[in-house]
Amino acid sequence: MKTDIEIAQNAAMIPIEEVAAKLDIAPDELEFYGKYKAKLSDELLERIKNNKDGKLVLVTAINPTPAGEGKTTTSIGLGEAFGCLNKKAILALREPSLGPCFGVKGGAAGGGYAQVVPMEDLNLHFTGDFHAITSANNLLAALLDNHIQQGNELGIDPRQIVWKRCLDMNDRVLRNTVVGLGSKTDGMVREESFVITVASEIMAILCLADNMKDLKKRLSDIIVAYTFEGKPVTAEDLKATGAMAALLKDALKPNLIQTLEHTPAIVHGGPFANIAHGCNSVKATKAALKLADIVVTEAGFGADLGAEKFFDIKCRKAGLHPDCVVLVATVRALKYNGGVKKADLPAENLDALKKGIVNLEKHIENLQKYGVPVVVTLNSFVTDTKAETDYVENFCKEKGCEFALSEVWEKGGKGGIALAEKVLETLENKKSDFKVLYPDDMELNKKIETIAKEIYGAKDVTYSPAAEKELKRITELGMGHFPVCMAKTQYSLSDDQTKLGRPTDFTVNVREVYVSAGAGFVVAVLGAIMTMPGLPKVPAANGIDVDDKGKITGLF
Numbered sequence: 001m002k003t004d005i006e007i008a009q010n011a012a013m014i015p016i017e018e019v020a021a022k023l024d025i026a027p028d029e030l031e032f033y034g035k036y037k038a039k040l041s042d043e044l045l046e047r048i049k050n051n052k053d054g055k056l057v058l059v060t061a062i063n064p065t066p067a068g069e070g071k072t073t074t075s076i077g078l079g080e081a082f083g084c085l086n087k088k089a090i091l092a093l094r095e096p097s098l099g100p101c102f103g104v105k106g107g108a109a110g111g112g113y114a115q116v117v118p119m120e121d122l123n124l125h126f127t128g129d130f131h132a133i134t135s136a137n138n139l140l141a142a143l144l145d146n147h148i149q150q151g152n153e154l155g156i157d158p159r160q161i162v163w164k165r166c167l168d169m170n171d172r173v174l175r176n177t178v179v180g181l182g183s184k185t186d187g188m189v190r191e192e193s194f195v196i197t198v199a200s201e202i203m204a205i206l207c208l209a210d211n212m213k214d215l216k217k218r219l220s221d222i223i224v225a226y227t228f229e230g231k232p233v234t235a236e237d238l239k240a241t242g243a244m245a246a247l248l249k250d251a252l253k254p255n256l257i258q259t260l261e262h263t264p265a266i267v268h269g270g271p272f273a274n275i276a277h278g279c280n281s282v283k284a285t286k287a288a289l290k291l292a293d294i295v296v297t298e299a300g301f302g303a304d305l306g307a308e309k310f311f312d313i314k315c316r317k318a319g320l321h322p323d324c325v326v327l328v329a330t331v332r333a334l335k336y337n338g339g340v341k342k343a344d345l346p347a348e349n350l351d352a353l354k355k356g357i358v359n360l361e362k363h364i365e366n367l368q369k370y371g372v373p374v375v376v377t378l379n380s381f382v383t384d385t386k387a388e389t390d391y392v393e394n395f396c397k398e399k400g401c402e403f404a405l406s407e408v409w410e411k412g413g414k415g416g417i418a419l420a421e422k423v424l425e426t427l428e429n430k431k432s433d434f435k436v437l438y439p440d441d442m443e444l445n446k447k448i449e450t451i452a453k454e455i456y457g458a459k460d461v462t463y464s465p466a467a468e469k470e471l472k473r474i475t476e477l478g479m480g481h482f483p484v485c486m487a488k489t490q491y492s493l494s495d496d497q498t499k500l501g502r503p504t505d506f507t508v509n510v511r512e513v514y515v516s517a518g519a520g521f522v523v524a525v526l527g528a529i530m531t532m533p534g535l536p537k538v539p540a541a542n543g544i545d546v547d548d549k550g551k552i553t554g555l556f
Contacts, residue, residue: 097197335353437451
């Protein structure tokens, strides 16, 4: 059986201008990055701005497990399936981070015969967007420390610096470090922290900005520190806005590539959903809606993280109105939630399936709270039995959801036709009455508690003294109307990754709170989640290589 990278490397890609032509995009409206990648020009985005919007389909999933779910694979396969049905469809996906590529998860180009290509380019440097974000983030950090070194005219309190440097790599030793050691000319000695680039506020800003004017306004609003009097110091105070915007000029433009079956795919931005808002860029999604009749997008990790933030942050801020949600599950993952060890998952086990399906049940209930029609799909494995599949299908129908089996990993677009037809039927016959979970004017702690109780199923919420103090300060600064971006483990509905299935009677612990003023949301850090991941005992990087002819192996 061929690996994902072997399938991708054997793919017969067509020139990107031919992919663009399917969307009525002229070659001179593209900015080419070789034969198979291009950025959408500002001139194109201006030309299409008055086009009628297509339908927006969100793909999300149950909580991830070691058994695998295949959310991105399903998204890509669904897009390919619409192509098989001669529908004008487009994908709107996130760019992968180098952290997971060299760590545990691997890339984010899909799998099997449902992939976007060129796969190696996408999973590595792509068009340089992440490097630009990292550079802009660290430029701001450098200007901040230089300002203090050069006399500290703004009166910045070095103990209240909140801006962190970033790196797009899992590097645990950078979570807590000290900078400025050496001579007086090497800067002030202080504690420093790094986050992974996908958790940077610059990433969130890029993904939420509508245009350059909006980007610069958001960049200028970033709070980097507080003065000795407790007043916020912004990027604009440091005169950093213009230089950061210059670094992000090209990164702001969405990227166009293709699937193995030449379905157009806009891939742009890449915040993690466990520690950031987990959606591709607003600019890419809005462009996709103007270019096609159906847009398939995805939000990271389980629906308790990615979908909640897609609805409550992205849709709220961008004025998006999703028409349908596809919820991805696997029989294997449900049995894992039912207590079956990974090695024993291939064997039929209806008792474990019945026990673990409560995880799917909770996600269905959560999604229905937003008023958007839900289609559940099972990402098929050869070890699944008819009895197991039938049980899940009947369960979904009892919950008022449509159901379809997906075989896109094995069959590409043809394996997703049943799902595509079910989505089309839903789009035609079921109205979306989308609404957000909480109003803007709700107090921040009430927003946190609403998400914890309504989405996670928590009994209660506790706050560290530092978190309570910061919530009060953020409200006093006039930002209490912001939505909340919850940072927690992706592996459980709770903030404890060991609690599988549908945990009950648990308390969520808010460890830290901070405001991302430029992005326009407040981050609540729950439990033991880290904003700078670490590498596993055997990193994926150990198996990646390149031969004398430049062919990469081991990337997945």
